Each structure stands twice: as C-alpha cells, then as structure tokens.
Amino acid sequence: MPNRSDTAVITPGLLRDWALPVPGGGKESRGSVLVVGGSRFTPGAVLLAGVAALRAGAGVLRLAAAESTAAALSIQVPEALVVGLPETPDGAVGGRPGDRLAELVAGADVVAVGPGLTEVEETGVLLRLVLDAAPTDTPLVIDAYALGALSHAPDLLVGSGRPAVLTPNLTEARHLLGRDPGDDLDAEAAELARRYDAVVSLYGHIATPDGRGWREESGDAGLGTSGSGDVRAGLLAGLLSRGAEPAQAACWAAFAHAVSGQRLVPRFGRIGFLARELLDEIPHTLATV
Numbered sequence: 007m008p009n010r011s012d013t014a015v016i017t018p019g020l021l022r023d024w025a026l027p028v029p030g031g032g033k034e035s036r037g038s039v040l041v042v043g044g045s046r047f048t049p050g051a052v053l054l055a056g057v058a059a060l061r062a063g064a065g066v067l068r069l070a071a072a073e074s075t076a077a078a079l080s081i082q083v084p085e086a087l088v089v090g091l092p093e094t095p096d097g098a099v100g101g102r103p104g105d106r107l108a109e110l111v112a113g114a115d116v117v118a119v120g121p122g123l124t125e126v127e128e129t130g131v132l133l134r135l136v137l138d139a140a141p142t143d144t145p146l147v148i149d150a151y152a153l154g155a156l157s158h159a160p161d162l163l164v165g166s167g168r169p170a171v172l173t174p175n176l177t178e179a180r181h182l183l184g185r186d187p188g189d190d191l192d193a194e195a196a197e198l199a200r201r202y203d204a205v206v207s208l209y210g211h212i213a214t215p216d217g218r219g220w221r222e223e224s225g226d227a228g229l230g231t232s233g234s235g236d237v238r239a240g241l242l243a244g245l246l247s248r249g250a251e252p253a254q255a256a257c258w259a260a261f262a263h264a265v266s267g268q269r270l271v272p273r274f275g276r277i278g279f280l281a282r283e284l285l286d287e288i289p290h291t292l293a294t295v
C-alpha cells in the first residue's frame with residue numbers, strides 16, 4: 007500500500023510534464039459535461055460544479071437538477087441547458103427521472119453525479135440510472151451523496167473498466183471505508199481506490215486502483231468552505247471533458263483548486279473567501295502552470 011514516502015508531491019513541474027491535451031477546434035472538441043444533482047434546497051451545488059467545469063475548459067454544459075429549481079438555474083447559468091428532475095415531497099431529486107435524463111447521460115462526454123443530492127436511497131437509484139445509460143468509456147465524477155449511495159453498493163464500479171473518479175470529503179470517506187479515516191490519507195485514498203476500483207481524490211490525496219499516488223500540499227484552510235467540494239468536482243469534470251485521463255485530471259484539479267484559493271488570499275485573507283470566488287480564478291491558475 008502506498009504511503010507518504012512513495013506518493014509524489016504535485017508541483018507545477020510535475021504537471022508541466024503531464025500536460026493537458028492542447029485545445030483546438032470548436033467547443034465540441036472540449037466535450038460536454040452533464041452535472042446531475044441539486045435538490046430543491048441545494049441547486050447551488052450544481053451551479054458551482056457546472057460553472058467550474060466551464061472554467062476548466064469544458065465546451066458544453068448541461069445541468070440536471072430538481073425541477074422546481076430548473077428555471078432559476080437556467081437564468082443563473084445562461085451558458086447551460088438545464089433539465090428539471092422529478093422531486094420527492096421533501097424536495098430531494100427522485101430516483102426515477104425517466105428517459106430524458108437517460109438520453110442526456112448517453113449523450114454526455116463526462117457525467118458528474120452527486121453535488122446537491124440529499125437522499126441516499128433515491129440517489130442510489132439515480133446513480134444506477136447514470137451507470138446504465140452512460141457508455142462504458144464515459145468518464146464519471148462521483149461526488150457528495152452519490153458517494154454515500156456507492157458505499158451501499160460497493161461493487162458497482164468493480165471490474166467495469168469505467169474511468170471514474172471519486173471525490174470524497176472526510177465524512178464521505180468514512181461512509182466509503184465503513185470506519186473513521188486515519189491520519190494517513192495517502193493510505194486511505196489508496197485503500198478506497200483499490201476497494202472501489204476507481205481513481206480517488208481525497209482531500210488532495212490522489213490514488214489509483216493500480217497503486218499510484220500523488221498529494222497536493224499547497225491547499226489551505228480557506229478551501230474548507232461550503233460549496234468548495236462542488237467546485238472541485240466540477241473542475242475535475244471539466245478537465246476530463248478536455249481529454250485528460252482520470253488520474254491526470256484529479257492531480258490537475260487538486261492543484262488548480264488549491265492554487266485558486268491561494269490567489270484569493272491577498273484580497274480576503276486566509277479564510278472567508280467563497281466557493282463561488284474560486285471559480286473565476288480557475289482559468290488563470292490553469293494557464294500559469
């Protein structure tokens with residue numbers, strides 16, 4: 007199992023040697039990202055993830071969120087096509103959203119599922135729909151409640167060969183591990199990657215199922231702010247959409263998330279900047295690697 011001594015620190019030099027595909031052509035060449043999430047009370051998570059995907063360079067954005075929020079979301083994010091999903095009486099996204107979502111999933115180049123979802127059973131049904139509808143080579147980002155749902159069905163990705171990245175926070179890692187994470191997050195990320203057969207990005211610690219590992223060391227406390235994880239999941243989806251492979255996208259996203267936070271420190275101090283303020287920093291952060 008990799009530990010601190012054999013994971014590589016993510017530096018600009020490491021990323022320059024692992025350059026993202028060079029953009030060329032129209033928006034289709036940088037792919038379409040679909041974000042599936044957003045309960046009646048958390049549409050902002052989908053907004054943050056979706057805009058982060060565009061800021062990371064994705065060509066086309068589609069959002070699927072609770073239907074009562076779709077009109078407002080479409081005005082807040084005029085760059086996106088927004089599709090409403092059925093809701094439970096409590097405002098959670100219902101797990102049986104029908105053929106329209108399946109069509110969107112089938113047509114997406116990358117699907118990010120989870121930001122803003124709020125009910126683990128319904129999310130489990132939704133996650134299975136995404137896995138059934140997405141071609142097996144469509145990269146997935148699995149975040150937030152979709153990770154809770156995955157913890158109830160841990161074999162969903164195993165052996166599928168599907169490119170997938172899991173982006174747990176520490177609470178989600180606890181559900182996935184079935185215990186509290188220990189102090190060695192390199193080792194915990196590696197265990198999750200092996201167990202779930204997917205690339206894992208855990209608090210800046212990245213691991214692959216075949217035992218490779220990296221860590222991002224420039225992130226600071228200001229990144230621990232509501233919606234920050236949604237930004238990071240969307241950033242990752244945008245990089246996958248540009249053609250990065252999963253471990254590469256996870257390393258670039260961890261670095262870009264952390265450095266975007268650093269760039270806000272002169273204006274706001276170490277803490278107190280907002281997740282949405284990270285969004286505008288992303289393109290410049292990526293461009294200056």
Ligand SMILES: NC(=O)C1=CN([C@@H]2O[C@H](COP(=O)(O)OP(=O)(O)OC[C@H]3O[C@@H](n4cnc5c(N)ncnc54)[C@H](O)[C@@H]3O)[C@@H](O)[C@H]2O)[C@@H](O)CC1
Pocket residue numbers: 047048049050051052120121122123124126149150151152153154155157158177178181232233234235236
């Ligand atoms: N702007 C917004 O609308 C924001 C929305 N957010 C979203 O709000 C939702 C709730 O986030 P919280 O941090 O309050 O979530 P909770 O504190 O309720 O749960 C944290 C995580 O634990 C897991 N979990 C919860 N119950 C579980 C169960 N019974 N079995 C297995 N796993 C379980 C889920 O994966 C969940 O993401 C998330 O989808 C998140 O994306 C937050 O990211 C903050 C910003």
Ligand SMILES: Nc1ncnc2c1ncn2[C@@H]1O[C@H](COP(=O)(O)OP(=O)(O)O)[C@@H](O)[C@H]1O
Pocket residue numbers: 174175176208209210225226227228229230231232233234235236238
């Ligand atoms: N104190 C910190 N130091 C370094 N990075 C942090 C810190 N707090 C949060 N982050 C980074 O921000 C990400 C999102 O923060 P977190 O609040 O855990 O996520 P979420 O929005 O998913 O609940 C983390 O995965 C981690 O990469």
